Amino acid sequence: MLKTNPELEMFTRRLAPPLFGRESKPEESRLIVVGAPFDSSATTVPGQRAAPRRIREISLELETFDFELEMDAEDAPFYDAGDLPLEVDFSSFMGILYRVASEVFSKGKILALIGGDHLVTLPSVKAALSTLGTTHLLVLDAHLDLRDEYPLGTKYSHATVMRRLLEENSDLRITYFKPRALSKEEYSFLASCSRVRVVRRVEELLEDFESSQRIYLSIDIDVVDPAFAPGVGVPEPLGLYPQEVAQVLDRFLEAHGRRVIGFDLVEVNPVLDVSNVTSALAAKLLMKIIVRIFTLK
Template sequence: MSAHPHLPASLSANAARVVENGFTGPVNSALVPRYSGPATFALLPGIETVEHADVAILGAPWDAGVSFRSGARFGPEHIRSASRLLRPYNPALDVSPFAGMQVVDAGDVALNPFNIPEALGVLQDTATSLVRGGTSLVTLGGDHTLALPLLRSVAAVHGPVALLHFDAHLDTWDTYFGAEYTHGTPFRRAVEEGIVDTESICHVGTRGPLYGHRDLEEDRRFGFGILTSADVFRQGVDEIVARLRERVGNRPLYVSIDIDVLDPAHAPGTGTPEAGGLTSRELLEILRGLAGLNIVGADVVEVAPAYDHADITGVAASHVAYDLVSLLALRDGGKGTR
């Protein structure tokens, strides 16, 4: 029988959902074509259809903080569309994240495109409400300004958190055109506000020209470690993972991923591309090396679909978000079902 009394069963996505271990999962793609129906992340149920969510995918379609190419406001829908092809078992991490916890799509937050402080405040309030209710977030941006209110939300519950920041850029500059809140400043503000643990913060994948050597000096003063894209190439994924795990330890960890950490060959659809970046394989393997750490939240930002030929960036971002959800299923020894 259809979930709606006047809706044929063949038109009801809920009638074809996978339910495993009591958790409502994605639409069964063996019964409903992947390209039909609402484009929720990985075809997951909406947050309004369940009583509690362990993990929520939250869209933040906003890019008023960019300094070069705009368009990341369309990132969440682009990533969701690419995620239709994701399947429920992750062999790389040997986990079925949707069968071990309740994962949902929480939709998009309505953020004012003309008022930066208001938009950041609304996102912070929304995220904090969900986190306080026991839901971990994987947020889809949107530009990197959004990382600041998201860090505020996890710090409100967990205290200052460890931070792994995957990005071509430092994002610790002071201001742009006198503006303190932009996509190039969130992690300087985070340090100033005391919401990150400065003994366990690190950039990964940085590269490209800077304004001067002072940028690096200030960044080190804030406490950041730096593992460049060249370090990943020369030292290899396993060594990078070992160094990151040692730096983070068992602290609550937030993972922030600017998709421009990938080389433009792997992620052309972004606002500030830089040559010489990570491959999508390297990024995914580094993330998988974080299995078992106490991850409390994450974001994937700066996907700008207008520049994304053949959906390369959207596909990469959807897999990154999927692995982040899988890592959340494996924290604290793992409750994800194999």
């Protein structure tokens, strides 16, 4: 019998109950959840590989009904495929993620990727570009991740991921919302690259995506102030409140959610977390995004 989703079936496996406990089939779903347990580019304390499983486990303890939108995440048409394999090297993992993401996009489904460190965004966005075409990337992150090398001599890491995406894909635009930490090198690159923009007001953000045909969201949990998200590899003070992030996402998705082809949530590190508050926040944000996407008229 011919497999409907050969890459998904070959490379994913369930290591935890599905997100929010939802059991479903991929062919009946409009959104596919994939865990990317990868932290090989972590430069402080590794542990992001444990995040997909921990976030799923914590999601089972949360109330999944959205009072404002009058929808339960358990009723949303999504399928949790499980996680990509841990027991492979860097290049193999990136290649597998690219193949799985390409398959999801080629079937017209939305990809929801749970990282993992931020480098997992690279093959996911590249798959979107090669499969669907020009894509506009919204990044919510404390950092720009536009370094050329980090650490010195390393071209591919969580701190270089956006630089590599821009260099390797001329049909990509990136818009950041309220980043707060950058190097002098990144500041110079930002000034020289016309395909990158930083905005600080929601109105600017919404306007910037008015003409974008395809949108991908990348959310680094360290965009939230470390007082509310301590389980991150590189905590950066003076961050956003969780409510602010949720409100920005809600307004953005209300305006442009019909054109979202995929999103990821990355950099949760359960090893550094306190009482699972970062994992719980990540699960709640995933719930908010999924429910909002499926309540759009």
